[in-house]
Amino acid sequence: PLEEGGSPLGTPPPALGAAAEPPRAQPPAREEDFYCVKWISWKGERTPVVTQSENGPCPLLAIMNVLLLQWKASALPPQKEVITAEELMAHLGNCILATQPRDTSEALQLNFQQNINDTMTVLPKLSTGLDVNVRFTGVSDFEYTPECIVFDLLNIPLYHGWLVDPQSPEQVQAVGKLSYNQLVEKIITCKQASDSSLVSEGLVAEQFLESTASQLTFHGLCELTAQAREGELGVFFRNNHFSTMIKHKGHLYLLVTDQGFLQEEGVVWESLHSVDGDSCFCDTEFHLSHALGKEGATAAPPDHQLQQRQVDQDYMVALSLQQGQNPPSVLSDLELARQLQQEEYQQHHPPPPPQLLPAQAGGRLAGERRQRQKPDLDCTLL
Structure with a gap:
């Protein structure tokens, strides 16, 4: 188990x-x-x-x-x-x-x-x-x-x-209604089978477990x-x-139950909106928390930020389709959320004096990284 x-x-x-x-x-x-x-x-x-x-x-x-x-x-x-x-x-x-x-x-x-x-x-x-x-x-x-x-x-x-994608017939066939333990046993059995179709099915099942190692x-x-x-x-x-x-x-x-956030009153919840662990912190009322966490002090490369934004947008589109909503409205709301969230962030964090910009570039970039991530979840508005 x-x-x-x-x-x-x-x-x-x-x-x-x-x-x-x-x-x-x-x-x-x-x-x-x-x-x-x-x-x-x-x-x-x-x-x-x-x-x-x-x-x-x-x-x-x-x-x-x-x-x-x-x-x-x-x-x-x-x-x-x-x-x-x-x-x-x-x-x-x-x-x-x-x-x-x-x-x-x-x-x-x-x-x-x-x-x-x-x-x-x-x-x-x-x-x-x-x-x-x-x-x-x-x-x-x-x-x-x-x-x-x-x-x-x-x-x-x-x-x-940890679900099989219904749009992948091969994986659906290989995994079926088996539990994790049963699937592991099936993989072992299929690898030892003389039937090539069973061997192939076992490989598909094994690939599913390996490609979904994050369990989400x-x-x-x-x-x-x-x-x-x-x-x-x-x-x-x-x-x-x-x-x-x-x-x-x-x-x-x-x-958020990590003891390291014991004194962080503004860090209570962490969003779950990405399969790769990308998330944002929110306070007890689910408003964006501007207190940077342990990982918040380091900014992601711009290419990764753009890629993650696209992944989160794709997730919102898929979810809206599943719930019978209109994807274009989701995206337009998302852009509006970014705009409003940016304004809120600037109100709470006035720009530093010009002479301090070089020394504070890293910290500001980390804040900007969170700024782009939060509206994907829309902690404040929705």
């Missing part, structure tokens, strides 16, 4: 099959025991979110942050700055017990008790890594495993974006944007990592 903390796509698929459960690097106990709490203003309420260090247990944090943003978890003390794994587990346990059905019929109560028992065996894994096995047919399609019971009980949707495809991103409900909080699985996700005004955002 794909595991948080593992690296299932670092080697060709056949090698993966031989090591279905790669060993996880175990971080020091102290890093796992304590997590810093970041307080944000969320829909007018001072709300905590839990940040993680480099090797933190992201399944536990992703689920708990959904519950915290939904105000379903018990309120934390207003001055709380650090929380332990045990405290998080206690809060999570209370949320799970609160899902007990009000119907007192014996059948429902017995079913709930069985679900609770199943959940108790899964909870310890939340602090190390969950085993999930994606299917490439839909953004909510996973092979059902005991780990899924936690999401079901809490009514938290679990998504991924263009078609998957479009489907994810279309399927997620407006305002819905869920958990997104990609690259063996679980993130808290929300859809706001038609666009997807991931909660």
Whole structure:
């Protein structure tokens, strides 16, 4: 199974099959025991979110942050700055017990008790890594495993974006409705087959895994944007990592839980609008954050910027076609957004004195890079 903390796509698929459960690097106990709490203003309420260090247990944090943003978890003390794994587990346990059905019929109560028992065996894994096995047919399609019971009980949707492109008949035929594990087994079997057609199909399947090693495809991103409900909080699985996700005004955002942004009040959400990791930061109200992140200090080459702009425009066109909208209006709105965003940025960042231009060229160029990226997502206007 794909595991948080593992690296299932670092080697060709056949090698993966031989090591279905790669060993996880175990971080020091102290890093796992304590997590810093970041307080944000969320829909007018001072709300905590839990940040993680480099090797933190992201399944536990992703689920708990959904519950915290939904105000379903018990309120934390207003001055709380650090929380332990045990405290998080206690809060999570209370949320799970609160899902007990009000119907007192014996059948429902017995079913709930069985679900609770199943959940108790899964909870310890939340602090190390969950085993999930994606299917490439839909953004909510996973092979059902005991780990899924936690999401079901809490009514938290679990998504991924690793889909086969329906416009590639060869890949559709090769991958079919198989799960990741089943596809790896098929590749191994096909490579050893005497039938040339099976060998060819196995190569197509292997090529699919290699070409989508980021675990997010263009078609998957479009489907994810279309399927997620407006305002819905869920958990997104990609690259063996679980993130808290929300859809706001038609666009997807991931909660920024990197402990390095603990003191950055203006960095709360990160856009999910590109398959290659290109993104922008937004504040708690999904307005463009002008605080540059770790990667924001270095500008991309102009050619890459133009290429990325075209990729993002193509994505918006494809998404508009899928939703029955008119592509030309999308592009014209996009250009208008760029214009308005540029004006807003200039209002907040007046130009420096002429004598300082050479020394500040790098920083200004980084800001301009973000300026071009943000309207592609349109953090402020849509």
